[in-house]
Amino acid sequence: xLSVKNPKDFYAGVLLLCVVAVYALGLLDLRIGxxxxxxxxxxxxxxxxxxxxxxxxxxxxxxRTKGEPIGAVPWRAxxxxxxxxxxxxxxxxxxGFVPSLAITAIATCxxxxxxxxxxxxxxxLVLVFFSYIxxxxxxxxxxxxxxxxxxxxxxxxxxxxxxxxxxY
Amino acid sequence: xxxxSEIGANLSLGFSQALTPENLLYCFIGVFLGTAxxxxxxxxxxxxxxxxxxxxxxxxPISALIMLAGIYYGAQYGGSTTAILINLxxxxxxxxxxxxxxxxxxxxxxxxxxxxxxVGSFFAGTVATFxxxxxxxxxxxxALSFAPADYFSLMLMGFVAAVVLAQGSLLKALAMxxxxxxxxxxxxxxSGAPRFNFDSPExxxxxxxxxxxxxxxxxxxxxxxxxxxxxxQAIRSKWRDLxxxxxxxxxxxxxxxxxxxxxxxxxxxxxxxxxxxxxxxYSLEKRMSKNPQEFGKGALAGVAGPESANNAGAQTSFIxxxxxxxxxxxxxxxxxxxxxxxSIIPGPKVVTERPDLFWxxxxxxxxxxxxxxxxxxxxxxxxxxxxTIPYRLLFPAIVAMCCIGVYSVNNNPFDVFTMAACGVAGYxxxxxxxxxxxxxxxxxxxxxxxxxxxxxMRLSFGDSSVFFTRPISLTLLIVSAVALILVLLPAIRxxxxxxxxx
Numbered sequence: 148x149l150s151v152k153n154p155k156d157f158y159a160g161v162l163l164l165c166v167v168a169v170y171a172l173g174l175l176d177l178r179i180g181x182x183x184x185x186x187x188x189x190x191x192x193x194x195x196x197x198x199x200x201x202x203x204x205x206x207x208x209x210x211r212t213k214g215e216p217i218g219a220v221p222w223r224a225x226x227x228x229x230x231x232x233x234x235x236x237x238x239x240x241x242x243g244f245v246p247s248l249a250i251t252a253i254a255t256c257x258x259x260x261x262x263x264x265x266x267x268x269x270x271x272l273v274l275v276f277f278s279y280i281x282x283x284x285x286x287x288x289x290x291x292x293x294x295x296x297x298x299x300x301x302x303x304x305x306x307x308x309x310x311x312x313x314x315y
Numbered sequence: 316x317x318x319x320s321e322i323g324a325n326l327s328l329g330f331s332q333a334l335t336p337e338n339l340l341y342c343f344i345g346v347f348l349g350t351a352x353x354x355x356x357x358x359x360x361x362x363x364x365x366x367x368x369x370x371x372x373x374x375x376p377i378s379a380l381i382m383l384a385g386i387y388y389g390a391q392y393g394g395s396t397t398a399i400l401i402n403l404x405x406x407x408x409x410x411x412x413x414x415x416x417x418x419x420x421x422x423x424x425x426x427x428x429x430x431x432x433x434v435g436s437f438f439a440g441t442v443a444t445f446x447x448x449x450x451x452x453x454x455x456x457x458a459l460s461f462a463p464a465d466y467f468s469l470m471l472m473g474f475v476a477a478v479v480l481a482q483g484s485l486l487k488a489l490a491m492x493x494x495x496x497x498x499x500x501x502x503x504x505x506s507g508a509p510r511f512n513f514d515s516p517e518x519x520x521x522x523x524x525x526x527x528x529x530x531x532x533x534x535x536x537x538x539x540x541x542x543x544x545x546x547x548q549a550i551r552s553k554w555r556d557l558x559x560x561x562x563x564x565x566x567x568x569x570x571x572x573x574x575x576x577x578x579x580x581x582x583x584x585x586x587x588x589x590x591x592x593x594x595x596x597y598s599l600e601k602r603m604s605k606n607p608q609e610f611g612k613g614a615l616a617g618v619a620g621p622e623s624a625n626n627a628g629a630q631t632s633f634i635x636x637x638x639x640x641x642x643x644x645x646x647x648x649x650x651x652x653x654x655x656x657x658s659i660i661p662g663p664k665v666v667t668e669r670p671d672l673f674w675x676x677x678x679x680x681x682x683x684x685x686x687x688x689x690x691x692x693x694x695x696x697x698x699x700x701x702x703t704i705p706y707r708l709l710f711p712a713i714v715a716m717c718c719i720g721v722y723s724v725n726n727n728p729f730d731v732f733t734m735a736a737c738g739v740a741g742y743x744x745x746x747x748x749x750x751x752x753x754x755x756x757x758x759x760x761x762x763x764x765x766x767x768x769x770x771x772m773r774l775s776f777g778d779s780s781v782f783f784t785r786p787i788s789l790t791l792l793i794v795s796a797v798a799l800i801l802v803l804l805p806a807i808r809x810x811x812x813x814x815x816x817x
Contacts, residue, residue: 156484159747163490170497173511183777187504190765191511194497201490208486217746224541225742228534228714229735235718236731248715255714258541259707270708274715286373288723 153214160206167202170195227258243294243314244283249275291315322448325674332675333682338381341374345382346683349389350691353409354397354698355709360390361752362536364649365528366713368656369720376657377672381679383653387646388440388629388680392687395432395622396698399425408590408625411597415610415617422613427559431567431615432622433691439575439623440684443630446579447637447677451666455638458663463770464781468791470764473641475795476584477753479802487749495757496764498522505766517729524652526721526730527758530737531744531751532645533717537710538742563615570600570619578624582631584643592628593621630680637673638663641760645752648759 151157174195180186231254238247252274256267282288291298293314301311332338352363364383371379394409399416412432419428461469478488501511502521512518559567577599578592600620601610610617632643633650640661642648654661659669666673691698721734744751775781782788 155746155748156487159487159490159744159749162743162747163494166494166497170511173513177508177510181777182772182779185769185772187506187508187510190768191497191500194493194500198490198493198497201486201493205484205486205490219542220746221538221542224538225739228538228541228710229739232534232714232718232735232738233732236722236728236735239718239722239728239731248719251718252711252715255711256707258537258710261705261707266708267711270711274712278715278719281370282719282723286370286723288719289726290722 153209153212154217156205157209160202163202167199224258231255241294241296243291245292329674329678332671333679341378341382342385342679342683345385346389346687349386350393353390353393354701360387361532361645366716369723377675380676385683391626391629399428411593411621415614418613428618431619435571435619435623436626437688439627442575443579443627444681451638455663455666463767465787466767468788472791472795479798488753491753492757495754496761499758499761523730525724526733527737529717530734531741534738535741566615567619570616571623574620574623575627578627579631582628583634592624596620596624645755648756
């Protein structure tokens with residue numbers, strides 16, 4: 148009866164086999180060629196086969212040898228690190244640099260179990276100011292301080308267009 | 316004689332580049348930032364260099380490289396401060412420094428330990444710089460006669476060395492290298508045929524190097540650090556007790572010399588670098604010592620040897636990167652990536668085609684080391700303050716820098732999403748005991764390796780025996796095979812595990 152004795156190895160093997168499957172699928176579209184005239188798929192084929200061998204070996208290790216459990220995953224940290232990053236990517240053009248970064252920074256602070264509103268707001272303020280100096284003023288990053296969504300919102304509520312110059 | 320006059324000419328060219336006000340400033344920024352991140356536990360040189368890469372794209376290549384190099388060896392200095400004062404290594408090269416350094420600090424000799432570490436590092440840095448000056452051009456000259464097959468074998472040897480010297484499972488390290496190579500295959504091949512993009516336009520240019528390294532080493536490490544949040548307490552040190560007595564100076568001299576020699580040699584090895592040298596130097600000192608029982612309880616040699624070795628190793632690990640275009644560790648892989656982005660093709664031709672860049676960077680290392688020596692001891696108070704910055708304030712800043720940094724490369728939100736995904740992937744790999752460092756190595760070298768493979772095969776009309784018939788290639792392959800077999804032998808395997816466990 149087979150059982151998972153070393154979960155770290157077992158799941159690493161499973162994960163790598165999934166990668167192998169994806170690459171095998173991609174290889175179907177590629178010309179392999181021959182050793183004297185290698186095609187675009189030649190080198191990747193060698194690599195995929197190698198990874199397959201390693202993945203199986205690691206998987207077998209996971210069934211045969213004893214190992215430690217994987218351990219707890221800090222879901223909170225994982226969420227509050229990745230979600231704000233995705234938010235930043237999704238909104239930096241629409242909301243603009245300042246609001247997008249501020250929200251990202253505040254949300255990231257919540258990843259710590261010791262966070263407070265006060266320190267999160269303060270951190271966000273310092274970060275936005277500092278990044279403005281370094282990236283926009285210093286390095287000339289071409290991004291609007293407040294983005295297209297907000298600008299059209301301001302216009303629709305009757306803010307005069309001239310004052311929107313501050314947005315850039 | 317000619318040898319020396321050539322060195323003289325090269326050095327003066329280098330200094331003329333490194334001593335411009337602009338480059339001095341970037342060197343200073345580099346070593347300052349490097350020390351700062353070295354001091355902060357939980358933020359390593361890999362993550363920082365990845366974070367700052369986008370900023371350096373706007374600089375001249377020489378300034379960019381000078382600054383990045385400064386970060387790397389600056390981090391070695393900073394890392395030891397943390398190791399000595401709070402028994403937490405700021406980065407991997409100073410793991411062993413923590414053992415005896417912190418014991419010295421507890422005895423009230425923190426100043427002495429810091430002084431030893433700074434002077435040892437400076438001496439080692441100076442020697443290692445001269446080693447680069449003397450030997451790098453010779454190596455580059457030799458490398459000019461390398462054929463594609465030789466390059467392929469050289470890269471293979473680099474991988475084997477990285478695996479042999481890595482911590483943990485050999486099999487997983489190998490798998491990580493291959494995975495890195497495979498990730499590099501995404502995107503068009505040399506003739507422009509699209510590969511592995513599954514018809515999505517976002518992947519048609521392949522994975523973004525910056526997004527991948529920032530994700531895995533920046534975000535991934537943050538999630539890992541947030542697993543358990545600790546508070547830190549530093550031992551206070553007065554700057555007065557920095558000055559050692561004559562007897563103490565004598566005690567540290569020999570370990571510094573030995574550490575420098577050992578670190579320099581191990582740094583050149585592919586897969587080497589700062590960490591390996593410091594481990595090796597520690598065990599050497601323990602063996603050479605007249606009273607080995609003192610080790611672990613505050614032996615001065617246990618600080619002097621490893622500290623010299625890690626700085627020497629950090630320096631000489633530039634040799635394979637600058638002369639052969641082969642990174643010996645992840646930091647060098649990032650530097651190589653930076654060079655490629657500046658459209659400088661790394662390899663033996665850099666020395667002859669861009670002597671200003673090569674010698675400028677090399678001489679800047681000595682200048683940087685000098686700055687560190689002058690800066691660090693008087694500024695120790697500032698670094699101690701740095702140490703007490705809680706991580707909960709630090710990591711949002713890192714996340715924000717990563718976001719802006721990766722976005723600024725192409726102004727493409729998709730890169731930001733890639734980074735987020737790579738962060739989660741990096742954390743998963745860490746959880747499964749798969750070190751991500753070899754993955755980055757594979758990713759950076761992947762395209763080059765494929766290129767050399769295809770060229771070697773075309774030149775030999777598909778005869779794969781070319782790898783075994785060319786003497787250079789054969790030698791490299793034999794070395795790799797021997798290294799791999801050695802590490803698989805049970806006796807040595809056990810020793811290797813002990814060495815890493817210490």
